[in-house]
Amino acid sequence: MKNPCYINGIGAVNAxxxxxxxxxxxxxxISNPLTMAMQPSYKELIPPAMIxxxxxxxxxxxxxxxxxLDEAAMDQVDAIITGTGLGCLExxxxxxxxxxxxxxxxxxxxxxxxxxxxxxxxxxxxxxGCKSYNFTYVNGATSFESALLDALMQIESKEANQVLVGxxxxxxxxxxxxxxxxxxxxxxxAVEKLKDSQSPGVNFGEGGxxxxxxxxxxxxxxxxxxxxxxxxxxxxxxxxxxxTSFLTRNQLTLADVSAVVIGNNGDLKYDIYxxxxxxxxxxxPQIFYKHLVGQSDVAxxxxxxxxxxxxxxQIIPKTIQWNAIKLSELKYVLIYNQYLGKDHxxxxxxxxxx
Amino acid sequence: MxxxxxxxxxxxxxxxxxxxxxxxxxxRNAQNGITQVDNFDTSLRDKVLVGxxxxxNDQMIEKLQLPVDNSMTRTGLLGALAAKQAIxxxxxxxxxxxxxxxxxxxxxxxxxDITEKYFYAYENxxxxxxxxxxxxxxxxxxxxxxxxxxxGFVTTISTxxxxxxxxxxLGAQLIKSGRLDRVIVGGTDALSKFTLNGFNTLxxxxxxxxxxxxxxxxxLNLGEAAAYLILESDEIVLKENKKVLAYLxxxxxxxxxFHQTASSENGEGAYLAMKKAFNLAGxxxxxxxxxxxxxxxxxxxxxxxxHALIRVFGEQVPAFSSTKAYTGHTLAAAAGIEAVYxxxxxQNDVIFPNLNFETPMGEFQxxxxxxxxxxxxxxxxxxxxxxxGNCSTLIFSKA
Numbered sequence: 001m002k003n004p005c006y007i008n009g010i011g012a013v014n015a016x017x018x019x020x021x022x023x024x025x026x027x028x029x030i031s032n033p034l035t036m037a038m039q040p041s042y043k044e045l046i047p048p049a050m051i052x053x054x055x056x057x058x059x060x061x062x063x064x065x066x067x068x069l070d071e072a073a074m075d076q077v078d079a080i081i082t083g084t085g086l087g088c089l090e091x092x093x094x095x096x097x098x099x100x101x102x103x104x105x106x107x108x109x110x111x112x113x114x115x116x117x118x119x120x121x122x123x124x125x126x127x128x129g130c131k132s133y134n135f136t137y138v139n140g141a142t143s144f145e146s147a148l149l150d151a152l153m154q155i156e157s158k159e160a161n162q163v164l165v166g167x168x169x170x171x172x173x174x175x176x177x178x179x180x181x182x183x184x185x186x187x188x189x190a191v192e193k194l195k196d197s198q199s200p201g202v203n204f205g206e207g208g209x210x211x212x213x214x215x216x217x218x219x220x221x222x223x224x225x226x227x228x229x230x231x232x233x234x235x236x237x238x239x240x241x242x243x244t245s246f247l248t249r250n251q252l253t254l255a256d257v258s259a260v261v262i263g264n265n266g267d268l269k270y271d272i273y274x275x276x277x278x279x280x281x282x283x284x285p286q287i288f289y290k291h292l293v294g295q296s297d298v299a300x301x302x303x304x305x306x307x308x309x310x311x312x313x314q315i316i317p318k319t320i321q322w323n324a325i326k327l328s329e330l331k332y333v334l335i336y337n338q339y340l341g342k343d344h345x346x347x348x349x350x351x352x353x354x
Numbered sequence: 355m356x357x358x359x360x361x362x363x364x365x366x367x368x369x370x371x372x373x374x375x376x377x378x379x380x381x382r383n384a385q386n387g388i389t390q391v392d393n394f395d396t397s398l399r400d401k402v403l404v405g406x407x408x409x410x411n412d413q414m415i416e417k418l419q420l421p422v423d424n425s426m427t428r429t430g431l432l433g434a435l436a437a438k439q440a441i442x443x444x445x446x447x448x449x450x451x452x453x454x455x456x457x458x459x460x461x462x463x464x465x466x467d468i469t470e471k472y473f474y475a476y477e478n479x480x481x482x483x484x485x486x487x488x489x490x491x492x493x494x495x496x497x498x499x500x501x502x503x504x505x506g507f508v509t510t511i512s513t514x515x516x517x518x519x520x521x522x523x524l525g526a527q528l529i530k531s532g533r534l535d536r537v538i539v540g541g542t543d544a545l546s547k548f549t550l551n552g553f554n555t556l557x558x559x560x561x562x563x564x565x566x567x568x569x570x571x572x573x574l575n576l577g578e579a580a581a582y583l584i585l586e587s588d589e590i591v592l593k594e595n596k597k598v599l600a601y602l603x604x605x606x607x608x609x610x611x612f613h614q615t616a617s618s619e620n621g622e623g624a625y626l627a628m629k630k631a632f633n634l635a636g637x638x639x640x641x642x643x644x645x646x647x648x649x650x651x652x653x654x655x656x657x658x659x660x661h662a663l664i665r666v667f668g669e670q671v672p673a674f675s676s677t678k679a680y681t682g683h684t685l686a687a688a689a690g691i692e693a694v695y696x697x698x699x700x701q702n703d704v705i706f707p708n709l710n711f712e713t714p715m716g717e718f719q720x721x722x723x724x725x726x727x728x729x730x731x732x733x734x735x736x737x738x739x740x741x742x743g744n745c746s747t748l749i750f751s752k753a
Contacts, residue, residue: 080609086490087512096466099551100473104397112552113615113741116462117491117512122742125609131626134609134744135520138464139492139510146509153527178476178486232457232499232508342496 002156003215006352007222007308009074011067011166013037013060014207014293014302019067023309024317029291030203031193033186034171037207053110054123055090057170060208061120062127065164071220072212078160079133080121081151082168083143085297087117089172097174120168120208133160141339142230143167144209144301145347149228151213166210167298176204184340194291197266205294209301211308219354222308223333226250226348234344239276243336246346258330259285261307262322263337265295270341277336278323286322300337304347307333311351358603358635358751359526360591363444363584365436366694368681369405369577373439377691378698381706382726386680388563388575394467396547402559405577405682406545407432411467418501425484427465428578430497432687433542436580437498440538444584444596448503453535453590456507457499458525459582460517460541462686464491467546494542507534512686514740515648516607517541518581519689519748523605525585535590540582540690549685550576556615558652564683566649566676567656567722569713574650577682581690583697598753600697603733604637606630610743616654621662623745624648624737628666631747637733639667642749644705646692646736647722649676650683659737660720673723675708689738689746696734696750703731 012019015030017038042051042059045066051059061082069075092115098107113119118136125134133154137146144167154160179185179201186192186201194203213225229246247253260281262274278286289306293299310316316327335347366373369387370380380387388403393410409417414431415424418438426434437457441448448455465488472482487493495510507528511521518541525539543549553559553576560573583602591598608630610623617623632638648659656676663671677695684691699705708722734750 085492095552096470096473096548099547100470104547104551107551107555109552109555112555115552116514116741118514118740118742118744119614121513122609122614122744125611125743126614129611131609131611131623133607134513134742135511135524135607136513137509138461138490138512139495139508140490142509143492150524150527153531153533156531157527174473175489181476182483182486184487230507230509231505232496233505343492 003158005152005155005225006214006217007211007225008214008218009068009072009212010222010305010308011064012207012209012302012305013040013064015205016292024319027292027319029193030205030294031191033188033190033203034176035203035205035294036171055088055114055170057088057168058120058123061168062124064208064210065124065166068210068212072214074162074212077130077162077164079154079163080124080130081135081147081163081165082121083137083147083298084117084168085140085143086169087138088115088119089170089175091115093172093174141297141337141343142345144298145228145230145345152225152228155213155215161215163213164210165213166208167301168208169206169296169298171204171206194264194266197268200268202265202267202295205296207293209305217352217354221352221354223311223349224352226350229346231344233342236272236276239273240280243277243280250348252332254280257281257284257332257334259287259327259333261287261303261333261335263290263300263303264288265290273338283325285316285325285327287316287320288322289320303335303337307335307349311349358601359529359585360598361583361600361602361697362586362596362598363440364599364694364697365439365443366581366691367407367432367435368579368691369407370680374694380680381695384707384709386709388682394547396550398550398554401561403563403575404545405575407578423484425488426497427488427494428467428544429461429464429542430494432544432580433459433494433498434501437502437538437582440582440584441502454506455504456528456534456537457495457504458509458521458537458539459495459498460511460521460686461491461494461543462512462514462517463543463546463549464494465489466548467544470547513744514742515685515688516738516740516744516746517686519738519746520607522583522602522693522748523607526602526605529585529587536586538582538584541686542580543578543685543687545576545578560651563710564651564679565710566651566678566708567715567720568711569715571651571653571656573652575682577684579681579684579687579691581687581694583693600700600753601751602748603751604631604635604749606634607746610745612743615741617658617739619658619661621658623743624659624662624739625665627745627747631749635749637749641733642672642735643731644699644734645672645674646696646734647674647676648737648739649678651678657717660715660718664718671720673705673727675706675723677706679709692736693748696736699731699734700750700752704728
């Protein structure tokens with residue numbers, strides 16, 4: 001028998017602020033090409049000298065992970081697993097600029113030390129004194145889903161009973177100027193909300209989203225994670241097969257899915273994947289979230305948070321509903337994400353009676 | 355799966371050879387691949403030695419027969435060369451969809467070699483724009499997957515210098531959980547000015563040939579490499595009558611939780627990783643015939659790892675060596691190439707020497723193997739440790 005995997009706590013820092021009891025009630029839809037996260041106060045969590053030295057990605061990771069642990073009433077874990085598409089960009093750019101601008105002279109190690117992709121996972125382990133399994137995934141838009149699948153396998157195989165899993169990505173200047181240059185990100189000056197997107201590229205965001213997973217459910221458990229599936233590439237005409245074969249493997253039909261969470265980001269070229277996906281679920285409520293946090297390689301972690309929230313509350317806030325279908329009882333929620341037609345993922349959640 | 359997960363293929367490019375056979379030949383003959391940096395300009399050229407692969411990006415592009423407008427960076431190119439070899443060695447037909455096949459790659463620098471070259475040049479050179487997206491670490495894996503014709507599960511791990519060990523571990527778990535039938539696992543990292551200068555600021559680069567486990571060691575030689583293994587399920591091995599090169603019988607990952615870059619003096623993380631690997635393998639320390647140590651030749655690593663080895667093995671530490679004096683420290687790829695070397699030790703009943711060793715360390719009585727040793731090798735333990743306290747151990751067993 002496999003052990004079940006429950007989401008018992010969530011933490012997040014992003015453009016909307018931090019995770020809270022009613023995270024979708026008072027929202028501001030983003031419309032800027034680059035939308036920074038609203039940084040909380042870190043002084044309760046991190047010593048002042050370290051706050052100055054740490055990049056925002058590390059700080060957001062520490063904050064969101066602690067929030068998730070607090071909500072789940074967990075203080076120690078058997079695994080810390082993170083995902084990040086671009087890693088610790090601020091430090092990485094800083095060190096690279098120093099190397100290039102000063103002709104490899106007068107360099108200091110701090111930004112190099114903090115530039116490695118596993119810095120956030122390592123810093124969380126350091127502050128928790130956690131000597132257990134510690135992995136970091138860096139695979140574009142499936143960075144977080146890779147971490148989540150690993151977490152699920154750790155729990156299923158009884159290697160771990162309590163797991164902290166999360167995604168972190170930060171915006172840094174030069175990298176995003178280059179992304180604008182190739183129209184991956186909308187141009188400066190564009191003011192377009194997700195549903196009104198007309199220019200090439202997407203609105204980007206940044207943030208950290210963490211989950212405290214446990215084999216035991218509690219009164220405040222959000223949902224159960226059943227399965228995660230990842231595929232590196234897919235033609236639009238293959239989406240239907242990708243979804244139906246995934247559901248079949250999980251002994252479900254399309255009709256069993258109560259609602260879907262989609263990763264639409266306003267990309268004129270690639271949102272067709274989501275449109276195709278949604279044709280399979282025309283009679284179910286469809287939920288979107290990137291209008292709140294922006295695109296990033298780990299934005300889909302916030303999609304998981306949204307799915308977990310609706311399963312627990314059995315309501316779909318108007319601010320995140322894509323279509324007009326009224327919900328009935330929510331039992332299974334399916335999350336679909338891809339970016340630029342690559343790195344597709346499906347994540348299946350089930351409602352938990354507590 | 356009582357012996358562990360079957361390894362049915364392997365491929366490697368490193369400073370001591372562009373094939374498995376070339377690497378074995380260099381290892382046997384104590385030929386290191388350590389030189390000055392030739393492939394790019396750096397002010398550190400006269401100050402450090404590296405394990406560099408003497409193929410330019412253009413030469414690799416030609417070898418791989420890539421279109422001229424390809425957007426692969428050095429990390430991806432090295433990876434494609436090694437992954438292709440692994441597939442050929444396992445006699446896998448990538449065109450047929452009979453088996454659920456995946457790729458778990460790993461890297462620490464991703465496309466840094468190109469980024470640092472063109473960082474300020476993109477605005478005025480539209481023909482370079484194709485490289486902008488290649489900076490991202492995961493893109494190197496996408497490129498490798500595309501090159502070998504893989505459509506399926508692809509992911510990338512980045513846990514600094516233990517990355518490839520963790521990729522191998524994840525691959526094994528994917529097979530054991532029944533999610534994949536076959537998985538290509540390993541890592542790739544190219545040398546770059548970025549990492550060279552980074553390690554230089556930490557003052558852990560040696561200005562001469564590195565000397566693992568020597569009292570007078572002065573630091574590491576950086577290197578570049580790529581290596582991949584093919585892991586296959588027992589069902590495939592049975593059905594296809596596959597030749598098994600070795601088994602991955604145990605693995606463990608633990609965190610030192612001591613410091614972002616330094617290892618704890620008693621090697622707590624390393625100790626825990628080895629313990630976990632033994633538990634999983636159902637083996638005891640006395641079953642190990644050879645330890646392929648992490649042995650970077652930094653003062654800190656070798657001291658910490660030495661203490662951890664003594665904690666695990668007691669007074670009876672088996673024959674051990676670090677092969678980093680041959681290849682340099684190849685970061686995310688290190689555990690991949692050392693997995694290949696561990697398998698070669700099993701296949702050939704041979705233990706490779708720890709080059710450049712002269713003076714035992716003062717802190718303990720640990721003497722690495724300094725000459726090529728022919729003896730029966732049934733189980734090899736390989737360690738890899740990285741920044742962020744990341745400690746990984748793999749145990750390979752004879753097929």
